[in-house]
Amino acid sequence: MLTVAVTGATGAQGGATARALLAAGHHVRALTRDPGSPAARELAALGAELRRADFDDRDSLDAALTGADSLFAVTTPFGTDIATEVRQGAALIDAAAEARIGHVVLTSAAHADRATGIPHYDSKAAVERHLYGSGLDWTVLGPAAFMDNYADGWTLESLRDGTFAWPMPGDVPLALIPATDIGAFAALALTRSADFTGRRIDIASDTLTAEAMATILTTATATPITHHQVPLDHVRRHSADLAAMFAYFDSPGLDVDTTALHRAHPEIPWTPFATWAASQPWPTLLAPATV
Known part of the structure; x- marks a missing residue:
């Protein structure tokens, strides 16, 4: 049994990883800034050990990582900025090195190692480079676009109006993955470190x-849904970073060799988009938003 410290444990990727590790019988040390949050309490009820940790508080990181065998690391610029993501990612990696963590699995983004010019991909690439130079045993996962985002935010708002508003042409393929599959793959890499150490793997479940x-989505929601291509200028007015991402998704495109990936790792569910969509509570999600 491993003791795995999981950052972002109350978020989508960290939460999925924590649950996959707990289901496999490992001890999860869930790192969170707020151990009293509902999401943290849900993990504790499943058997996770809660530890308060803040990327900007090195003492809290040192205390949370001491004695752990492995680390699942996730960073994000959203809610902060890309410079903060790089600084916090480096602080986490430095704390892991100081704690002599045996294996770090870092989740980044598919194609983040290809100089995409997407700001929040480039910040992840900088965190990756810091990990490579840390002396730690590492694995880097590059998840494709998150299916989970289609049931939230402005995409969900558009679905309530019968439109799949998406800033891409209707005929351009996009690689996709749900958080549950990211968590399953991260848990696999953590429990079979000898097979994954020193590898960077882009992962996707469907294209x-x-x-x-x-x-x-029309079938899953039992509501007619039509695709509408949102102009990139509209996205750019809200976020130049996201506009750059969607421009990259259009060309050159976010490709992942899912055939080879799925053949190599049949242990992962590799959830098709249709299966993911059918599992969502659409009547609740599509109900008019309340103020």
């Missing part, structure tokens, strides 16, 4: 065009 996704 579909926006038109195909709209068709699947």
Whole structure:
């Protein structure tokens, strides 16, 4: 049994990883800034050990990582900025090195190592480089676009109006993955470190065009859904970073060799988008938003 410290444990990727590790019988040390949050309490009820940790508080990181065998690391610029993401990622890696963590699995983004010019991909690439120079045993995962985002935020708002508003042409394929599959793969890499150490792997569960996704969402929601291409200028007014990402998704594109990946790792569910969509509580999600 491993003792695995999991950052972002109350978020999508960290939470999925923590649950996968707990299901496999490992001891999870869930790192969170707020151990009293509902998401943290849910993990504790499943058997996770809660530890308060803040990327900007090195003492808290040192205390949380001491005695752990492995670390699942996730960083984000959202809610802060890319410079903060790089600084916090480096602080986490330095604390892991000081604690002599045996294996670090870092989740980044698919193609982040290809000089995409997408600001929040480039910040992840900088964190990756810091990990490579740390002396730690490492694995880097590059998840594709998150299916989970289609049931939240402005995409969900558009679905309430019968539109799949997406800033890409309808016929351009996009690699996709749900958080649960990211967590399953991270848990696999953590429990089979000898097979994954020193590898950077882009991961995706499905690849579909926006038109195909709209068709699947029509079936899943039992509501006619049509794709509408949102102009990049509209996205850019809200976020130049996200506009750069969608421009990259259009060309050169976010490709992942899912055939080879799935053949090599049959232990992962590799959830198709249709299966993910069918599992969502659409009547609740599509109910008019309340103020």
